[in-house]
Amino acid sequence: MPHTSNPAGTPDTTPKPRRRDAKQTRERLVRAALELFTSQGYHASTTPQVARRAGVAEGTIYRHFTSKEQLLNDIYRGAVRVFTQVVRETPSKASCREHMMDIAVRWGEVAATDAALVKLVFVAPPTSLLDDASRKAHEEMRLELEKVVASGKSSGEVRAGPAYLWTDVWLQLVRLMLERVATREWATQHSAPKQVIDSAWDSIAAAKGVRSAPQPSEASLPVGR
Amino acid sequence: MPHTSNPAGTPDTTPKPRRRDAKQTRERLVRAALELFTSQGYHASTTPQVARRAGVAEGTIYRHFTSKEQLLNDIYRGAVRVFTQVVRETPSKASCREHMMDIAVRWGEVAATDAALVKLVFVAPPTSLLDDASRKAHEEMRLELEKVVASGKSSGEVRAGPAYLWTDVWLQLVRLMLERVATREWATQHSAPKQVIDSAWDSIAAAKGVRSAPQPSEASLPVGR
Amino acid sequence: MPHTSNPAGTPDTTPKPRRRDAKQTRERLVRAALELFTSQGYHASTTPQVARRAGVAEGTIYRHFTSKEQLLNDIYRGAVRVFTQVVRETPSKASCREHMMDIAVRWGEVAATDAALVKLVFVAPPTSLLDDASRKAHEEMRLELEKVVASGKSSGEVRAGPAYLWTDVWLQLVRLMLERVATREWATQHSAPKQVIDSAWDSIAAAKGVRSAPQPSEASLPVGR
Amino acid sequence: MPHTSNPAGTPDTTPKPRRRDAKQTRERLVRAALELFTSQGYHASTTPQVARRAGVAEGTIYRHFTSKEQLLNDIYRGAVRVFTQVVRETPSKASCREHMMDIAVRWGEVAATDAALVKLVFVAPPTSLLDDASRKAHEEMRLELEKVVASGKSSGEVRAGPAYLWTDVWLQLVRLMLERVATREWATQHSAPKQVIDSAWDSIAAAKGVRSAPQPSEASLPVGR
DNA sequence: TATGAATGAGTGTTCATTCAT
DNA sequence: AATGAATGAACACTCATTCAT
Structure with a gap:
């Protein structure tokens, strides 16, 4: 040897x-x-x-x-659960905005601590290799987040349109932040992460001023899903 | 067969x-x-x-x-250039907002026509396999876009903060749209793509009162997913 | 099978x-x-x-x-060392002639026992595929032999001219013997091997009678090498 | 292109x-x-x-x-014929010794002029790829040379033993010279080539002085071939 | 539970040869 | 006679997986 x-x-x-x-x-x-x-x-x-x-x-x-692929899936699920757990454990605040900022910040902390987790779940998920359980685990995380967004909708903080859409939009931008933090391009205390988190909220927030008026009912939405 | x-x-x-x-x-x-x-x-x-x-x-x-890897890189560069070309050929408008919307819409058309192009460049780029030329080609596209964002900054349409940051933010959201269009989850004529393009702009736009102009009714949302 | x-x-x-x-x-x-x-x-x-x-x-x-080439080199070095070892282990005799005959005979025995060894080292060495270590191993064998020739020179048994030259000459003829023995064209107990070994010595021996006169200085030898 | x-x-x-x-x-x-x-x-x-x-x-x-292999064989035969031709065209001299020296020298000139020829025929002949015609061409060359050696035997200049054996012995040493000249390790005008040619003759020559005693009968030769 | 030598199907790549032009 | 794109069998080498210890 x-x-x-x-x-x-x-x-x-x-x-x-x-x-x-x-x-x-x-x-x-x-x-x-x-x-x-x-x-x-x-x-x-x-x-x-x-x-x-x-x-x-x-x-x-x-x-x-049992196989290399199962090893990957086990790891993947473990990684996803870390983020799901954060969502579940973050206490809700007076405003949805604050709540989601909290989640983003905590996720950012995970990214800073364990970049690999972020890469696996957000940056380059091995989509074609995931089994059903892994996909389900990911969906769970998304759903957990969607609940928060939905609560923001009912309070009028989130703009019109389906909650799942704004969840994805918000995720997309937070993903950018997580990626940069994970690669150490950005430190958590820098302004960039905060700026992106802000703009993530802005992109799903109901407009201030006029826009903040009571939203029309969405009951009529014939959204396929 | x-x-x-x-x-x-x-x-x-x-x-x-x-x-x-x-x-x-x-x-x-x-x-x-x-x-x-x-x-x-x-x-x-x-x-x-x-x-x-x-x-x-x-x-x-x-x-x-000369190799499988070179084949990949040749393809990748070709794909990136398609999007770069769109940016270059889209005429600038009175407002930056309109200009960028145009670009997004045209990219969306590419996504609808040739999903594979989007997947290769935006959804799952083979980052670790790209050679220098490919990376440069990608950077060129980003830069071309950044010019547009920068012009928006000087006209006061884009919010404070570095232009490259808002370029990435905008890209991130447009990427979501492209991905969904490419996978046929969304059709280009649906409202979801438009909504995401809107929110992409909102996430980088300077916050104005003007923005609060009466939104068109969303009642008709036939969002597929 | x-x-x-x-x-x-x-x-x-x-x-x-x-x-x-x-x-x-x-x-x-x-x-x-x-x-x-x-x-x-x-x-x-x-x-x-x-x-x-x-x-x-x-x-x-x-x-x-690690590779087919390394396999070849490992084998080659092993083969060369067999011949080097024989040179080292053959006790020197009263005369250089006897000593070298002994070596040739023992090499011949190796050739009779394991023809492949001879083919690899003497008949068709894979010159262009050998790595540095292999070349060094071969040079070591040659040097070991050259020592014997050099001792023959100082005792006046070997003819005028550089020792390394006579080493190569002797090797060349012994190589013929080894080749024929290896291919079973000649058996070790036949007269041909002996005759060739004799002539190998003759080709490097100082002349008897007239030729055994004091050797001229070799200073004038402009032998390139 | x-x-x-x-x-x-x-x-x-x-x-x-x-x-x-x-x-x-x-x-x-x-x-x-x-x-x-x-x-x-x-x-x-x-x-x-x-x-x-x-x-x-x-x-x-x-x-x-018709094939790469035929190309090789055509080339090989052409190369061999060059050397055969030299033997045929070298006029015989008063002594066999002189005759063979002439041949060796002329071959050396070929080696200096066209190293590749020597490499193909003498240094690293592609033995296992040669067809019958090529082998026959090589044998022809050898035979042409053997005639010269045989004439040396009948004149008593060449030592006891079969002519073909001494042909091979002589060839073996001349091969060394040719190789060194071909690789430009030796120039034709240096002493080394001459020395080796001399020793090639010595290795097959009947002994002078003492050694020139009446040759023993060759009847006893049990040389395998 | 842990080991690591052995496996063999599968990989990307090469190259002597063919043949429509 | 000459071309060069195309071929496909063969190559050296890899690696997820097995199993006797």
Whole structure:
């Protein structure tokens, strides 16, 4: 065996590879795969690479995941849930606007902390490789957000038009912010993220002044969905 | 599948397909690869698949492109240039707003006509596989657009903040529209594309009282999704 | 061809061929490649052929060698070292002549035992495919031999002229012998090998009688090399 | 068509590629292939390369040769005949020694003039690719030389043992000289070529002085061949 | 649970050869 | 005689997955 690598900073006190419990191994694999998949892409990342980075043997992957594709999906769902959880745990505020800003800011913090998560879910989701469960998990996140938007609609803060549309519009702009934060092009404390979050709200907000007048009923919307 | 295919309209006078002129073969390859790459992804598309779909032998690919990666980049540049060209050819209007709406609408028409182009450039660009020339071509398009935004800034129509930021913001929302149009979730004549284009402008427009002009009724929204 | 081969003498206790230890597999590959390369040439030998002859899957080659070229070089170096070792282990005699005859004879024995080794190193060395390490290994062998020739020069047994030249001359003739022995055109106990070995010595020996006179200075030799 | 090359120095007066007569084309192909084959090896040289170097289209090769292998063999036979011709045309001298020295010197001149010829015939003959005609041509050359050696035997100048053996021995050493001259390691006017030619003769010459004692009968020779 | 040597179908690419022009 | 686009079998090499240990 040519090179045994000891990743920087790890105080390797045990000469023989420590008896890791299964949980730890699984997590190491998830971490390794997440980093590899988001930095090189799924297809460009090989299972030997994942194993090496996780510090385990090639075969070990298959004790925890039935296939490379399942590994991806497991990771994906975990990543999506992080964002879903944030939406659920962000307390609603007096205004929808404030509420959504909070969510965006917290998501931004996730992006700053764990860029890979953002890349996997928002920047370059491996759409064609996702299974039903993963798609459902993503839809759940979207729905959770849509609830917030919908509440904004009933309070008249959100402009006319279907809530799901404004959810997507808002997401699209927040995605831009997350991407830039994840790639460290923007720091969370800079003005750019805030500007984009603001404009995300503006793009779905009911117009001020005249526009803020009571919205016409949307009951008649024959929106297909 | 019949073993002799006669593409629409071509008066196939030659019984054997040998001796197509080079131009035609190259174009068939580009078309086949574009469709495959955008529907399955680059890595999932194999050279035998590309060749089969183009109706040529595998080796023929390499008479026209030095590698699969170069094929991708050639296609990508071609696709980007289509959008750049639209920006360049769209005449400027009295207002920046109108100008940008025009561009968005024309891009939308491209999306409706040739979905693959949109997918390649906006929906899932193969970022990590692009060479310098391709990146430059993309940057050119962005810059062309930025000029328009900048002119809007000087006329006071665009909100405070750097022009490149608002370019990206606008692009982000137009991207949503293009994606939905490309996937046929939205038709160009529907209201959703228009709504998103509007909100794209709103998200970068300087906040005015003027904007609050009476909106047309939304009652007719036949938004597909 | 039976689907389970049991190479001579191996007490095949395991019914399925999986889990051979690495050493064995590598050696089988080396053997297979050596035979193929020397009988058909490097380019005419394909990796499927090598694998089949070694009784392993094609991919297995690449667990032991990084490329077909590296496989060749590994084999080449191993072969060269056999001859180098013989030179090193042959004890020097009273006369240089005797010493070199010994070496030639032992080399001849190697040729009789393992013809492929001779073909690879002397008959048709794959010169343009050798890497630096391989070239160095070959040079080492030559140098080891040159030492012997040099000692013959100082004792006056070897004719005037540079030692490296006579080394090459001697090698050239011994090469003829090795080739014929390797191809079984000559058996080691026949007179032809002996005759050639004799003439190899004669071609570099100082002349008897008249020629054994004190050697002229070699200062004037403008031999390019 | 990307690049049209105009090989150095050719005063390309005719704008369209000159109407070459067949003879000329064939010769250009032979020359190009000879150079390529001897510098890179047969397998490493591709037919497109040969065609490009000859300044003709790929398909043109097959108007003059039925296959790449036949091209090689045609070239090989031509090369061998050059050396055969030299042997035939070198007038015999008073002594066999002088005669053979003459031949060696003339061959050396060929090597200096046209290194590729020597490489193809002596340094790295493509043994496994030669057809019967080529092998026969080579044998013819050898036989022509053997005649000279045989005449040396009957005059007592050549040592005891079969003429064909001494022919091979002599060839082996002359081959060394030719190789070095061909690679420009040695110039023909240097002493090394001469030294090696001398020693080539010595290795097959009957011993002078003491060694010139009556030769033992050759009846006992059990030389395999 | 973990290992890692082995697998073999599949990849992108090459190239000697053909043939309509 | 000459062209060069097209061919397709073959190539070296990869990698997700298996399984004896």
